[in-house]
Amino acid sequence: MGEIAAATIFHQMAAGAKEPVYQAAFRNIGRDEGRHMAICMSLMERDYPKLDVSERSLITKQIRAGYLFLSAVLFEPPMEFWDLPEDFIPAQREGEAIARAAGFFIPEYEQKKENWRSAMLNLKGVLDRYNIPFPAIPEVGITGEEISDIDMDDIIPVF
Helix, strand or coil: CHHHHHHHHHHHHHHHCCCHHHHHHHHHHHHHHHHHHHHHHHHHHHHHHHCCHHHHHHHHHHHHHHHHHHHHHHCCCCCCCCCCCCCHHHHHHHHHHHHHHCCCCCCCHHHHHHHHHHHHHHHHHHHHHCCCCCECEHHHCECCECCCCCCHHHCCCCC
16 A cells, blocks of 8 residues: 555656656656555465465554554654654644745645545455455545554564
């Protein structure tokens, strides 16, 4: 899901950047994220049909954990999950506005939210093929299995 969202965002940033160097950089990053997404999809297609039914709930929980973790980078960090100061989101939005004025294209809040929603729904379509329950992602309007017991120990860092 992170690769789906990242590929979308970086392609948008390339298309909307005012400076040619940013356009080229984000286009290359978007291409790389697209490759990562293809690798992930290939691994899922290879491995998910072999999953034991008992392992499916772990994937559901990891999708929710991944959403909470990656939202800090690709959307906005959920304040109830991250231990952030109260003024973090306003400061982040102000920093994004400054970056936009400098020639970066950073999607506005609603576009970032829609990117996440689309990425989640794309992933849900894949998981549905393998009868893996999808977690509720209420932050972007997606219903599903309620997962409420996520903490930092549930995050599987990939970098």
